[in-house]
Amino acid sequence: MSGLAVYAAGGVVWRLVDGKLRVLLIHRTKYRDITLPKGKVDPGEMLAETAVREIHEETGIRTVLGPPLGVSHYKLPSGREKIVHYWSAEATEAAIRESSFVPNDEIAAIEWVGLKKAHARLSYPVDIEILEHFERLVDDGVLHTFPVVALRHGKAVPRDEWDGRDALRPLLPRGKEQAKAIVGGLRAFGVRRIVSSDAVRCVKTVVPLSKAIGRRIDETELISQDAWEDGAADVRQVVGRRIRSGKPAVLCSHGPVLPEILTELALATGTMRGSYLADAAALEFGAFSVVHVSATNPGSGIVAIETHAPKI
Structure with missing residues (x-):
């Protein structure tokens, strides 16, 4: 049966x-x-x-x-x-x-x-x-690639239930479980560099990964929601560094910032923009999109994008 x-x-x-x-x-x-x-x-x-x-x-x-x-x-x-x-x-x-x-x-x-x-x-x-x-x-000559991963932070205490600074909102227990659940998935793509918004909910989302691979977290306000809302974010700078480095990396950020991260990844690789970018940016809490880029010719366009979500 x-x-x-x-x-x-x-x-x-x-x-x-x-x-x-x-x-x-x-x-x-x-x-x-x-x-x-x-x-x-x-x-x-x-x-x-x-x-x-x-x-x-x-x-x-x-x-x-x-x-x-x-x-x-x-x-x-x-x-x-x-x-x-x-x-x-x-x-x-x-x-x-x-x-x-x-x-x-x-x-x-x-x-x-x-x-x-x-x-x-x-x-x-x-x-x-x-x-x-x-x-x-x-x-197509794109056998050698490297990934840049756009990750949305885990589920945090809702904004309307938090009295302190927004950047200090902590993860809920479910968010902590999501942070643990994605470690294996991120390691599968060889992620070695961890870049995170300096908001607590983002940093805490990548702490389990940081411990698992023995790499420090590069915290930056340039992809934070506060800076983005104030017009002070610089997603282009962060994405550009990752493409130039040619090394597997994860960028942990926020729902409103993710569309800009995906757009800048497309622009940095000479990729035609389309609705697929919006789909890749529309992530659930704790989910991530893996952008595969040619290691030898990064300006030849994104090779593939795939999205994963934890089973939490």
């Missing part, structure tokens, strides 16, 4: 060997098939977090995620629908050296192959379709 859909996540894991592109296929023991690494979502896990964990569990390789590659849908023998989200995921030489993979009851072998051979070897059409999405990144 069919029931609720089963969600899973995985990736096309890739590396360059002597300048030649190779992707990673897994040979499953039980099913005697060849697929892309993937697995089911654990309770409370964000999809991106699942992808990184499952890739590591199945291949022994720790990766961070690049642009999304689409979603596959298929029916399980039980009649339930399985929905699998995929990302591009680079395997660095250091990560490969540290791989702990040994053949086991689930995975008999892992194999690095070229794209043509991957097409021939993969057992399922849905995997080949995902591989074709990956090939479009290759053809």
Whole structure:
């Protein structure tokens, strides 16, 4: 009997060997098939977090995620629908050296192959379709990317229930839970730099991430709501620095400021503006949009945008 859909996540894991592109296929023991690494979502896990964990569990390789590659849908023998989200995921030489993979009851072998051979070897059409999405990144020359993440702070004490300065409004218990719940999702994209509005509700939202990755929080009023309402914000300066750095970063700010952050990300990368920017900026509390930018040609436009929200 069919029931609720089963969600899973995985990736096309890739590396360059002597300048030649190779992707990673897994040979499953039980099913005697060849697929892309993937697995089911654990309770409370964000999809991106699942992808990184499952890739590591199945291949022994720790990766961070690049642009999304689409979603596959298929029916399980039980009649339930399985929905699998995929990302591009680079395997660095250091990560490969540290791989702990040994053949086991689930995975008999892992194999690095070229794209043509991957097409021939993969057992399922849905995997080949995902591989074709990956090939479009290759053809477009945007395999190497870095993310700039726009994050809305967690749920805070409402303004009309707070007597002090607005910037001092604390997170509610739900907001604190959201701050914890997004750590795995943000780490999945390799975030290393944390920039936050200096408002307490923003800073506290990224404290769990800061502790998890051992990086300090760069607090600034330039993307704060107070400065934005006073006309004193400078979103362009903050965004420009992040694009110039080419390093994975998160910008934690406020609902009213997020549209300007997304607009400046588009302008800084020479991207045509459109309604997709408004969609990416319309975030729930604790949600974030990941803007993928070409590492080699950041002015060539945004490669992809995706939005995630904690299950809190």
